[in-house]
Amino acid sequence: MTSSKPGMTRIEAGENAVPRRRRAIEAGLAIGLVLLIAVGAVVASTISRHEDAQAAAPANNAAAELKLGYFANVTHAPALVGLSKGFLQDALGSTKLSTQVFNAGPAAIEALNAGAIDAAYVGPNPAINSFVKSQGESVSIIAGAAAGGAQLVVRPTINSAADLKGKTLATPQLGGTQDVALRAWLTSQGYKTNVDGSGDVAINPTDNAQTLKLFQDGKLDGAWLPEPWASRLVLQAGAKVLVDEKDLWDGSLSGKPGEFPTTILIVNKKFAAEHPDTVKALLKGHAKSVDWLNTAPAAEKTSVLNAALQESAGAALPADVIDRSLKNIVFTVDPLAGTYPKLLKDGVTAGTTKQADINGIFDLAALNEVTGQSISAAGLGKG
Template sequence: MKKIITLAMVLLLGAFLAACGSTNADKGSEEVTIGYFPNINHVAGMVAEEKDLYTETLPDGTEVNYQYFPDGSAFMTALETGDIQAGIVGPGPAMNHFTSGAEVSIVAAGSTGGTVIMARPDANIDSPEDLAGKTFISPRVGCTHDVQFEALMKDEYGLTSDRVNGEMKHVTGKPATYSNMFDTGNIDVATVPEPWASFIEEEGTAEVLVDTPDVAYGETLPAAVFVTSNELIENDPELVQSIVDAHKKATEFIQDNPDEAKTIAINKIKEITDQELSASVIDRAWDRITFTYDVSEEVLQEFANSSHDLGFLDEQPDLTGLVDKSFIE
C-alpha cells in the first residue's frame, strides 16, 4: 500500500500537507486516494489506513493511497479536482463549498463532539456571564469552534464579539499555541478543539469553563464528516459504497477496540506530524468525542443557520441535497 507524505508535515498537529492520486475507469487497475487530517476527530482515517480496511472492501487490484491535509480548503479543492476520491473533513468546509456550488456530498459522519471552552484561572471568570470585556481566541473567524462558542454566548448570555460591535474581544490563532498564550496572559478564554483542550488541562494553564455537552451543538454536530464527489456517486456508486463500507468498518473498530484505536492514533499522529501526544491526553480527549458514521442533515442545517445569524454567512444557506445517507443505511 502506497502512502504519500510531504516534507512540510512536521512540528504541529495542525500542519498537514496534501499529495495526489487518481481514479481510472478500468476497475481492474483502479486507484483510490483517501484524504484526512491526522487529528483526534479523524481517527477513522488512521484506523482504516493502519488496518488496511479499504483493500478489504474495494475491488481486487485497487491501489489505495492516503493524503494528509493542512486545512479544509485544501482538502475540498483536492476533492473537486479529483486528486482524492473521498475522505474526512470538517463540516464547515464541506458546507461552504456546497453552498458555493461544489458538487459534493456528505455520505457519513466521522465523529461528534470535542469542542471545549476554557478560561485562564486568574482572569476572574466564574461563568460565561463574566466574559464581557474579556479576550477570547478561536482557530479562525467563523470556523466550527468559533460558531459553537459565539452561538452559545449570544443565545444563552446575550454577549457578542467585537466583530459585530459586541463586548468580547476576538483574536485568532493555532490551538497548539493556546497553552502558552494562557500562561502569558494574552488571552482570557479559548474555544478549543480536542486534543488541545486535554493538553491544556494537563499543562494546567487553563480550566474548563464550558465542557463539550453544554457548548452549542456540542454533542450533535459532526466534528468531522466523510465526503465524496457527486460525479463519483453518479458514475460509480458501487465504488462509493465500497469506500463507505471501509469507513464504517473503521468506525466500528474504534467503537469495539478503543484502546487499540488510541494507540493507532498516537502512533499515526507522531508518524505524520513528529509530535507525540501522551496517553493521558488522548484518554481525556476520547471521553469528549463520539465516533459515529451516522449524520444528521437537520443538525448541519441548524448549524449553518447559526453561522448566518452570527453574520459569518451573507446569505441564508440551504443545505438540501448535501447529505446522502443511502450508503450507510
Template sequence: MKKWWLAAVLLGLSAVLAACGGNGNAQGGAKEKMVIGYFPNIDHAPAMVARENGYYEKALGKGVDVEYITFPDGGTFMAALKAGEIDAGLVGPGPVLNNFSNGADVKILAGASSGGTVVVASEKSGVDSVEDMAGKTFITPGIGCTHDVQFETYLQQLGNDKLASSRIGGTLNHVTGNPASYAAMFESGKVDLAAVPEPWGSILVENGAKVIISSDDIAYGNTLPNTVLVAGSKLSEDKPELAAKLVDAHQQAVDFINDNPDKARKIAIQSIKDLTHQEMDPAIVSKAMDRITYTTDVNEAVLKEFGTSSYDLEFLKENPSFDGLVAHGE
C-alpha cells in the same frame, strides 16, 4: 544485422509492456488513485485507524492506489477538495455547509464523530466564567469552522450583545490558528480562550487551562456530527461503487474504535505524534476519546439547524437550502 535489430526492438517493446502491466490493474490499465484527507485531531480517529489497519486499501481493491494528506483546518481541506487535490476525507460540518451554500461540489457520505468541542481559558486570562469573557481574545482553527460556530452560537443564545465576536458587533477579538500551537499561545498571553477539538482541549487543561464551556453545554453539544466523511460528485455520483466501498471501510474503522478503544487510542497517539511531533499522555487521550461518540450516523435535521446558525452569525450571506448535501444520512 537486421535480425539483431529486430530482436532488440522486440525486447524493448516487451520491457515497456511489462512495465505498463506492472503498474496497472487486473485488466492491464492504469491504477486509479484515491487521495484521502483528515486532521491530526482525535475526532478524526476513524481515518487514522483506517489508514493504520489498511481498511481503505482492502475495500477499494488492488486497482486503486490510496494516498493521504493531512490538514490543519477545514478551510484548507475544502480548498483541496474543490481543486481536486483530494477525493474524500474527514472534515467538520461547518466548512462543508459554508462551501455547499456557495455552490461547492461536496456530499456528506457518513458521519464520523460527534461531541468533543470545549471552550477553555488560559491561567493568565482572568476568565473564570462566561461573564468574564467580554473584551477577551479567543482562537479557533478557522473562521466559521465547526468549533467557532458552536461557541458563537452558545454566546448568541445568552442574549448579551457584548459577549459576541467583534465581527458582529461584540467585544471578543477572534483569531485563528493550528490547535497544536494553542498551548504556546496561551503561555505567551496572545490569546485568552480557545474553542477547540480534542485532544487539544484536554492537553490545554493538563497544562493549567480551565474548562469554561463543556462539550455537553456548548451549542449542539453531542447531537452535532462534529466530523463527517465527505466526497466530491466525481466520486459520490460518477463512481458510486468506489464511494460505497469507501463508506464500508469507514464503518470498519468506526466499529474498531468502539470495539477496541485501547488499540484505537494507541493508533491515534502514534498518528498524531507522526504528524505533529507531539507525544501525548495516554491518560489524557483516553479522557478525550471518552468525550467523543464515534458513529457513522448523520442527523440531517441538526445539520440544517447548524447551517441556520452559521447564517445568523453572518458566516453565510444567505440562508440556503441544504437539500441534497447528505448522500447517506438519516
C-alpha cells in the same frame, strides 16, 4: 462401356450429363448457402446475447486513485485508525489511496473543490458552507465519523460568560465548526463578534499547535477546540472548561442527547458520480474503522491512535490526554442529519455563511447499503 441410353450417341450422352452435373452443383451450393446463413444467424445471435450481457453488467468504475484529506485530531480517529490498520486501503483494493493532513475544515474544502483531494473528513459547517456557495454542486455528506469532543477552555480566572468581555479567544479556522460554535454561543450571551476579529470578544483563528503555545505564553484567554487540543490545554497548560458543547445539545434534533456532529465524511460530487464503487469501498473501510474504535480494548486504542498521531502530526500524546479525549467523543457513522438546520442557522449568526436551502446535502444511500442500516437524512437528501 457407357451409361447412355440405347440409341444415344456418345456425344449426345455427354451433352445431356452436363446440365445434370450443373444442376447437382447448383443444388449443393444452395444447400451450403442455406447452412451458412443458418450458422451465421446462430453465431450472430450468440454474439448479440454476449454483448447484451456485457451491457447489462455494471461497468468497472473504480478510480485509479482516491485522494483523502483528514486532520491529526482524535475527533478524526476513524481516519487515523483506517489508515494505520489498513482498513481503508484494504477496502479500496487496487485503487491507490493518497492522503493529505489539514488543520481545519475550510482549508480541506478548498482543496477538495480545487480537485486536490476527492474526499475528506471535516466538520459539518465547512461542508454546509461549500454546499451553499456552490448551490449544491460541490460536495455530498456520505457518513458521520465522530460526535462530541469540542469545548471552550479558558484561564482559571474566567468563571462565566460575563468575564469574557474584552478577552481574546482562538478557534482553529474562520468558518470552521468550532469557530461557528463559538461565535453563535457568544451571540446567545449578548456579545457581538466580527469575522475581522473586532467586537466585544476578539476571536483569532489560529493553528491548534500555535494556540497551545500562545495560551501557555499568556497571549490567549481561551479557545473553542476539538480533541485532543481541548484536553491538551486543560492537562498541559492549566486551562479549565467553561463550556462543554455537548451541554448545548439536548437531543431534540438528533434524538441523542449530548451528541452533535464534530466530524463527517464528505466526497466531491463529480468524483462520486464517476466512481460510485470506489465511494462504497471507502465507506466499507470507514465503517470498519468506526466499529473497531467502538470495540477495541482501551489500551490498544490508545496505542494505535498515538502511533497514527505520531506519523501524521509528528508527535505522540500523553496517555492521559488521549484517555480524556476519548471520553468526550462518540464514534458513529450517523451524521446526525437532524442537527443541520441549526448548524446552518449558527453559521448565518456567525456571519460565515448565508441562509439557504440545504436539501440534497446528504447522500446516505451507499452508507445504508454498505452497513445494512437505515440512517436518516432527515429530509435533506438520500437516506
